[in-house]
Amino acid sequence: LTACGGTTKKDVENEGASAATTAKADPNAATKKGLTVGFLPKQVNNPYFTSADKGGEAALKELGSSYKEVGPSSATDTAGQVSYVNTLTQQQVDAMAVSAQDPGALCTALKQAMKNDIKVVTYDSDTKPECRNAFVSQASAEDLGRTEVQLLAEQIGYKGEIAILSAAQTATNQNVWIDFMKEELKDPKYKDIKLVKVAYGDDDAQKSFQQTQGLLQEYPNLKGIISPTTVGIKAAAQYLSGSKYKGKVKLTGLGTPNDMRKYVKNGTVEGFELWDPAKLGDLAARTAVALASGQITGKEGETFKAGDTTYTIGKDGVINLGKPTVFDAKNIDQFNF
Amino acid sequence: MTVTTPDKAPVAEVPRSSGTRLVDRVFKMRELAILVVFLVMIVITQAGNSEFLSEQGIKDLLLNATILVLVATGQSLVVITRNVDLSVGSTLGISAFAAGDYLQGGGNPVVAIALAVLMGIGFGLLNGLLVSLGQVPALVVTLGTLYIIRGIDSIWVGSRQITAAGLPDGFIDFGSGGISAVPYLALIALVVLVVTAYYLKHFGSGRELYALGSNPEAARLAGIPVRKRILAAYTFCGALAGLAGAMYLARFGNVDSGTGTGYEMTVVSAVVVGGVVFTGGSGSVYGAALGAMLLTSINSMLPALGVSSVWVLAINGILLILAIAVDRIVALRVASALKKRNARHA
Amino acid sequence: MTHPSDAGPAPVLALKAISKSFGAVRALRDVSLELFPGEVHALAGENGAGKSTLIKTLAGVHRPDAGQVLLDGEPVVFHGPGDARDAGIAVIYQEPTLFPDLSIAENIFMGRQPRKALGRIDHKATHAATAALMRRLGVELDPDRPARGLSIADQQIVEIAKALSFEARVLIMDEPTAALTGSEVARLFGVVRTLREQGAAVLFISHRLEEIFQICRRVTTLRDGAWISSEPIDGMTEDDLVRRMVGRDLDELYPKQEVRPGEVALTVNRLTREGVFTDVSFQVRRGEIVGLAGLVGAGRTEVARAVFGIDRWDAGDVSVDGKPLTNGAPSTAMAAGLALVPEDRRAQGLVMDMSIERNIGLTGLRTTVKAGLMDRGAERSRSLDWAVKLQVKYARIADTVNTLSGGNQQKVVLAKWLATGPKVLIVDEPTRGIDVGTKAEVHRLLSELAADGVAVLMISSDLPEILGMADRVLVMHEGRLTAEIPRSEATEETVMAAATGRTAA
Amino acid sequence: MPESLTRAVRWDTVVGAVLIVVLLLSFGTVDGFGNALNLSFLIGNTLPIALVALPMTLLVVSGEIDLSVASTAGLSGAVMGYLWNQGMTIETIIPICLLLGVVCGLVNGLLVTRLGLPSLAVTIGTLAAYRGIAQIVLGSDSVTDFPTQYLDFAAGRIGDTFVPRAFVPFLVLLVIAVIVLHATAFGRATFAIGASEEAARFAGIRVKRQKLILFTVTGLMASLTGVFWALHYASARYDNATGLELSVIAAVLLGGIDFDGGKGTLGGAIAGVFLLGALQNVMSLQDVSAQSQIVVTGVLLVLSVLGPRVAKQIAVARARRLTS
Numbered sequence A: 001l002t003a004c005g006g007t008t009k010k011d012v013e014n015e016g017a018s019a020a021t022t023a024k025a026d027p028n029a030a031t032k033k034g035l036t037v038g039f040l041p042k043q044v045n046n047p048y049f050t051s052a053d054k055g056g057e058a059a060l061k062e063l064g065s066s067y068k069e070v071g072p073s074s075a076t077d078t079a080g081q082v083s084y085v086n087t088l089t090q091q092q093v094d095a096m097a098v099s100a101q102d103p104g105a106l107c108t109a110l111k112q113a114m115k116n117d118i119k120v121v122t123y124d125s126d127t128k129p130e131c132r133n134a135f136v137s138q139a140s141a142e143d144l145g146r147t148e149v150q151l152l153a154e155q156i157g158y159k160g161e162i163a164i165l166s167a168a169q170t171a172t173n174q175n176v177w178i179d180f181m182k183e184e185l186k187d188p189k190y191k192d193i194k195l196v197k198v199a200y201g202d203d204d205a206q207k208s209f210q211q212t213q214g215l216l217q218e219y220p221n222l223k224g225i226i227s228p229t230t231v232g233i234k235a236a237a238q239y240l241s242g243s244k245y246k247g248k249v250k251l252t253g254l255g256t257p258n259d260m261r262k263y264v265k266n267g268t269v270e271g272f273e274l275w276d277p278a279k280l281g282d283l284a285a286r287t288a289v290a291l292a293s294g295q296i297t298g299k300e301g302e303t304f305k306a307g308d309t310t311y312t313i314g315k316d317g318v319i320n321l322g323k324p325t326v327f328d329a330k331n332i333d334q335f336n337f
Numbered sequence B: 001m002t003v004t005t006p007d008k009a010p011v012a013e014v015p016r017s018s019g020t021r022l023v024d025r026v027f028k029m030r031e032l033a034i035l036v037v038f039l040v041m042i043v044i045t046q047a048g049n050s051e052f053l054s055e056q057g058i059k060d061l062l063l064n065a066t067i068l069v070l071v072a073t074g075q076s077l078v079v080i081t082r083n084v085d086l087s088v089g090s091t092l093g094i095s096a097f098a099a100g101d102y103l104q105g106g107g108n109p110v111v112a113i114a115l116a117v118l119m120g121i122g123f124g125l126l127n128g129l130l131v132s133l134g135q136v137p138a139l140v141v142t143l144g145t146l147y148i149i150r151g152i153d154s155i156w157v158g159s160r161q162i163t164a165a166g167l168p169d170g171f172i173d174f175g176s177g178g179i180s181a182v183p184y185l186a187l188i189a190l191v192v193l194v195v196t197a198y199y200l201k202h203f204g205s206g207r208e209l210y211a212l213g214s215n216p217e218a219a220r221l222a223g224i225p226v227r228k229r230i231l232a233a234y235t236f237c238g239a240l241a242g243l244a245g246a247m248y249l250a251r252f253g254n255v256d257s258g259t260g261t262g263y264e265m266t267v268v269s270a271v272v273v274g275g276v277v278f279t280g281g282s283g284s285v286y287g288a289a290l291g292a293m294l295l296t297s298i299n300s301m302l303p304a305l306g307v308s309s310v311w312v313l314a315i316n317g318i319l320l321i322l323a324i325a326v327d328r329i330v331a332l333r334v335a336s337a338l339k340k341r342n343a344r345h346a
Numbered sequence C: 001m002t003h004p005s006d007a008g009p010a011p012v013l014a015l016k017a018i019s020k021s022f023g024a025v026r027a028l029r030d031v032s033l034e035l036f037p038g039e040v041h042a043l044a045g046e047n048g049a050g051k052s053t054l055i056k057t058l059a060g061v062h063r064p065d066a067g068q069v070l071l072d073g074e075p076v077v078f079h080g081p082g083d084a085r086d087a088g089i090a091v092i093y094q095e096p097t098l099f100p101d102l103s104i105a106e107n108i109f110m111g112r113q114p115r116k117a118l119g120r121i122d123h124k125a126t127h128a129a130t131a132a133l134m135r136r137l138g139v140e141l142d143p144d145r146p147a148r149g150l151s152i153a154d155q156q157i158v159e160i161a162k163a164l165s166f167e168a169r170v171l172i173m174d175e176p177t178a179a180l181t182g183s184e185v186a187r188l189f190g191v192v193r194t195l196r197e198q199g200a201a202v203l204f205i206s207h208r209l210e211e212i213f214q215i216c217r218r219v220t221t222l223r224d225g226a227w228i229s230s231e232p233i234d235g236m237t238e239d240d241l242v243r244r245m246v247g248r249d250l251d252e253l254y255p256k257q258e259v260r261p262g263e264v265a266l267t268v269n270r271l272t273r274e275g276v277f278t279d280v281s282f283q284v285r286r287g288e289i290v291g292l293a294g295l296v297g298a299g300r301t302e303v304a305r306a307v308f309g310i311d312r313w314d315a316g317d318v319s320v321d322g323k324p325l326t327n328g329a330p331s332t333a334m335a336a337g338l339a340l341v342p343e344d345r346r347a348q349g350l351v352m353d354m355s356i357e358r359n360i361g362l363t364g365l366r367t368t369v370k371a372g373l374m375d376r377g378a379e380r381s382r383s384l385d386w387a388v389k390l391q392v393k394y395a396r397i398a399d400t401v402n403t404l405s406g407g408n409q410q411k412v413v414l415a416k417w418l419a420t421g422p423k424v425l426i427v428d429e430p431t432r433g434i435d436v437g438t439k440a441e442v443h444r445l446l447s448e449l450a451a452d453g454v455a456v457l458m459i460s461s462d463l464p465e466i467l468g469m470a471d472r473v474l475v476m477h478e479g480r481l482t483a484e485i486p487r488s489e490a491t492e493e494t495v496m497a498a499a500t501g502r503t504a505a
Numbered sequence D: 001m002p003e004s005l006t007r008a009v010r011w012d013t014v015v016g017a018v019l020i021v022v023l024l025l026s027f028g029t030v031d032g033f034g035n036a037l038n039l040s041f042l043i044g045n046t047l048p049i050a051l052v053a054l055p056m057t058l059l060v061v062s063g064e065i066d067l068s069v070a071s072t073a074g075l076s077g078a079v080m081g082y083l084w085n086q087g088m089t090i091e092t093i094i095p096i097c098l099l100l101g102v103v104c105g106l107v108n109g110l111l112v113t114r115l116g117l118p119s120l121a122v123t124i125g126t127l128a129a130y131r132g133i134a135q136i137v138l139g140s141d142s143v144t145d146f147p148t149q150y151l152d153f154a155a156g157r158i159g160d161t162f163v164p165r166a167f168v169p170f171l172v173l174l175v176i177a178v179i180v181l182h183a184t185a186f187g188r189a190t191f192a193i194g195a196s197e198e199a200a201r202f203a204g205i206r207v208k209r210q211k212l213i214l215f216t217v218t219g220l221m222a223s224l225t226g227v228f229w230a231l232h233y234a235s236a237r238y239d240n241a242t243g244l245e246l247s248v249i250a251a252v253l254l255g256g257i258d259f260d261g262g263k264g265t266l267g268g269a270i271a272g273v274f275l276l277g278a279l280q281n282v283m284s285l286q287d288v289s290a291q292s293q294i295v296v297t298g299v300l301l302v303l304s305v306l307g308p309r310v311a312k313q314i315a316v317a318r319a320r321r322l323t324s
């Protein structure tokens, strides 16, 4: 069918992707000062990103470079995010740290930026690998997916129906995590656990709230919910704590200690996890500076020092922050973010 | 000054024609059609999932509808005057945050609610003044204030957020508690609804809202204080959006700078589905409230029936169109039947 | 200024040296007027003379640029229509001002419904009071019916009922009878006489001079916004009055030319629209003017609408020059050479926010096109031609039609349709609200058109007009054609008999 | 009031003038604004709004509105991604997507004209429905690997100039739209319908057919925008172009199009679109936060309706002084 002269997916695949890493890394190069690094989160005013970017700001200050933050006010305004990439390009920043709303949509603009000699680091949410120099991952997707299942399984005694409450259906990181959760569930020790449904609350408090209600009505025997999104887990917790299911249906996932403190204390939630977003921002900033200073180029195997830790760049330019922290009634009061 | 009716019954010699009764019925039917759709959907859902109408289920249904019912009630008043207030979502968001901020600082819940309502009144007044004094299209002005209020909200709130942890327990419990299956919030909404409906039907100024929506020029000639009434409608709408903000806070315990974004579409849908006509002059707040119930309930019914959330949006939209279309077809049928029976009033 | 000589009671309401301009248009120049209790005072003048403007000034709708309004001899300033109403002035405006979504009862009592305890509306009493008003006017309109869909005539009746319900000291009526037929007018006059006897002052506007002579005691004439005279009507003739209004002698009012009818142009065969009209058949020949008479609500307008394709018919057929028309398609009717000057000029005849030029141009969208684009030059000259031919009074052809006086608006509607060069012209109440001078003009025009071979179907509630102009009179009663009367036999009696269903025609 | 004065205070002229002033000022004073790359960004990112604004202006002039445009765009992008994944040729896919847009528009139009439903209500419904169908079609997929020559066309510019390649076809569409609205019988009839539907019908204008055409064309243009969007951002997702309708409406309103119908010019609408686009670009370059930009948009909208009123009042007052 492709013979009639049109272009199909196959033809494109045959073109082959060309990774462009031209320069060579010089691990001993001096850390440049006076650089400008622009942070472009998925959404400004989002508490999670604000903490992350604050971490980046502190790191840059320490390194003697300057920080700026721009970004759209809606987490689904991809076109807005693209135009902010353009803006940063126009402003000739030295590097930018981007949390991509969409793995593909930013590509043209980001490549344009890299062509203009701007280093691009993605953090929290990645783009396609060829559209950035490096990705700072909050924790390996595998770790996150698997540990959340482990957490919940323990809470429900390795038995019963569970569901997942995700954000938007298109959220890349969510989908990767969910895939790993399903992988983990294949382990025979979870044979009595059944994943009955993945629901989507679109990171909207009210929608997540109603999705939780729906889950509980549809599956009266539901024993636990995993919500790998800070908005979702909060809404689910608020619903559970005001309903008869409080304490009976377990809830875990990704949440911030400040959001969840109340629900941990009132017994709605036993434990949940998260990385420290400030550390994520910190590492993103340091990676950006290292790139701009020429210490790394983003190739697999390169190493660089950020603070006291030495990080090694993994496959496809991915840098892992480390394992997430699990919060529960015992330790939650030690955290404030 | 009260004009009393003479005691003798002077109406007697004008028998109400069958046509009139039919007209009456059509008007009642407008809401009836939605009510029937609503009940049918409830029954289907209950048949598919017996948990749906459990005590918790009913409570959830009512709670979900409460906030939308309040805002839709206010909105219908504005729509009846042939205007619209698109800024309700922004107003809801900012007043919810104001109330939350005050409560987090250790404030009194009653004062917090009052604060939210006052805030709503303020923005309602702003809209009302711009629309009525400037005599400019409400759609544009309130789209403008939608952005302005949202912007102010974002600048003021920044990345701060109110979480349940910072709020008094009593306030949060009030948000989810109730008398058996009937939540307190739903009771408040019900009272507001009934009082508003009674006012619209039985008070001169309420009827004048319909009059000026039906024909603004004629209203001016009839000596109706048009600007004052429009201002009042907007203020009331703002006040209810503010109240809804306080309730949102109590219900969800969670407010940030994005709260209420895009809410205007939901509210407008509810009002339209409820049969309040956008060109003003007709419709009732009960209809709008039913529309609100229908819309929020769909969002609970589909998950309860186990419909994948991938399908929810599409089904939602199609149901919305069906609801309006059925309403319209019924109205058309009856009108043509009426025309044939009632060729002329002779 | 001449003051009325009879030293009766003091005037309840007076205007002193009032001026009012709209932009460059000076609608009123130094006009004075006195209204005495117990008199019916006529206000006469051509279209655009400033009558409605004067009334709106009295009613507080417009603020005069100069001059004073005196109430019981005291100068007052009305800040809005509400103020005037509170002062006991009730007004029927030229164009009905109803709330379509509200019931007739609410329309009448809006803002002053009978109240119960706590200021609640007494719906029952409102209903009863409305029913009583309807009885007084002798019409059977259901008080609970919404005003939407009322015919113009019924709307006018509701307006009259509203004005009466005020029990006002001053009643101002701007062409209240324009849409009414004889019996309703008679009814209205009966009521007005009662009011007059009760001491109310009535200001009455009509372009039907016989009505002025029937009910008024004094008449004030305006011309081009200026006051011409105020004088008792006794001893005046219609010609005197016309001369004051127009400033010259009038052409013959019904300049009917004798024509030999030609081929059949319009054939309407057993046309039925369920519940509206039944089994209507007639023909109109080239060169013929056929009058369609009947009481208000007989269904004449509905027949015209169906023939032109605005409404669909349920049975029967219509053909022009032997070619059948498509059901419910005005565009094909137009293409076949049909034109309809509709009854309601504001809603149906004109796009009020568009210019005169564009309004007239609207019927020529198919013809004033060059290479797919609008030929603006052709459009303008076509519009100008007809505006001038019909003597529309306007400042610039690019002005929107809502700045025109009612009569001039009507002329624009006529112009718009005559510009299509129709074979069959249906005119529905063509001279409603048009002054005598123009009326004669319109009649002459219709006559000439007929002479040129146009088939004219004229619907009118003005019986003298029908009798004066028609070659043949068709009469409708309750949705059926009840009589066809040749010119020679058509008299008020024969037509009215058929119209009220008392006939065996 | 002299004619020149009336014309001068017409709002669309004012918006056009403001746009020119903003552009000139920005060239002089804003770093990074004037270079070709930035201008191409500006135009490229504004194009989707401008594309939809063309038919939307006509539709609004006729007294109707279509809120489902963004969803139609999203749907056609989603279908494009889906079919592409199925291995169809892009040359077949694009016409299919456009046809889909025609169907979407037709559905809106039929619901409005045949059933006599208010377009606001109908298109709020189809806004959800079309987006929902897009979600069913593409789910969580995100398709990015469209052929380079198409991506380049949608995102690239002509040589080193500031003109995006896709701008030229847009200009052609703009010219066509201007001619249709302002110089043809169809456009004249559109204004008449918007100002008074009944009077238009009595003048023999085929109101329903014309509205149906307008809705259909709007659907077509929306799907074209959806295809453009997916190629421009090299990403087909079901939630592409979410919220675009509000941007379009804000811009069109700013350009002086009256939502009661019957008034407005395409020039004004397009000036409104690019004024908002340019302001956003400039404000971003000047580090004005997204939040403050929202406020500016809001204030502009309010001014856009208050402005003409004030101007008119001044004109009337002046005329009064002249006559007296």
Ligand SMILES: Nc1ncnc2c1ncn2[C@@H]1O[C@H](COP(=O)(O)OP(=O)(O)OP(=O)(O)O)[C@@H](O)[C@H]1O
Binding pocket: C022, C023, C025, C026, C027, C045, C046, C047, C048, C049, C050, C051, C052, C053, C054, C094, C402, C403, C404, C405, C406, C407, C408, C433, C435
């Ligand atoms: N709102 C307005 N704006 C501009 N011009 C107006 C306005 N109202 C009336 N005019 C002009 O004022 C003049 C007087 O109009 P008016 O309506 O008072 O005439 P009229 O005597 O009532 O005529 P008719 O018998 O046709 O009703 C006309 O030239 C008219 O065009």
Ligand SMILES: Nc1ncnc2c1ncn2[C@@H]1O[C@H](COP(=O)(O)OP(=O)(O)OP(=O)(O)O)[C@@H](O)[C@H]1O
Binding pocket: B343, B344, B345, C148, C149, C150, C151, C152, C153, C294, C295, C296, C297, C298, C299, C300, C301, C302, C343, C461
């Ligand atoms: N625009 C309209 N929309 C709906 N119903 C209408 C409309 N115009 C008239 N009617 C209804 O149609 C019926 C007859 O119409 P109408 O009174 O116009 O008849 P007519 O014989 O033409 O009277 P007229 O003497 O006023 O021309 C009435 O019941 C009226 O309410």
Ligand SMILES: [Mg+2]
Binding pocket: C051, C052, C053, C094, C174, C405, C406
């Ligand atoms: Mg007049």
Ligand SMILES: [Mg+2]
Binding pocket: C297, C300, C301, C302, C343, C428
């Ligand atoms: Mg009639």
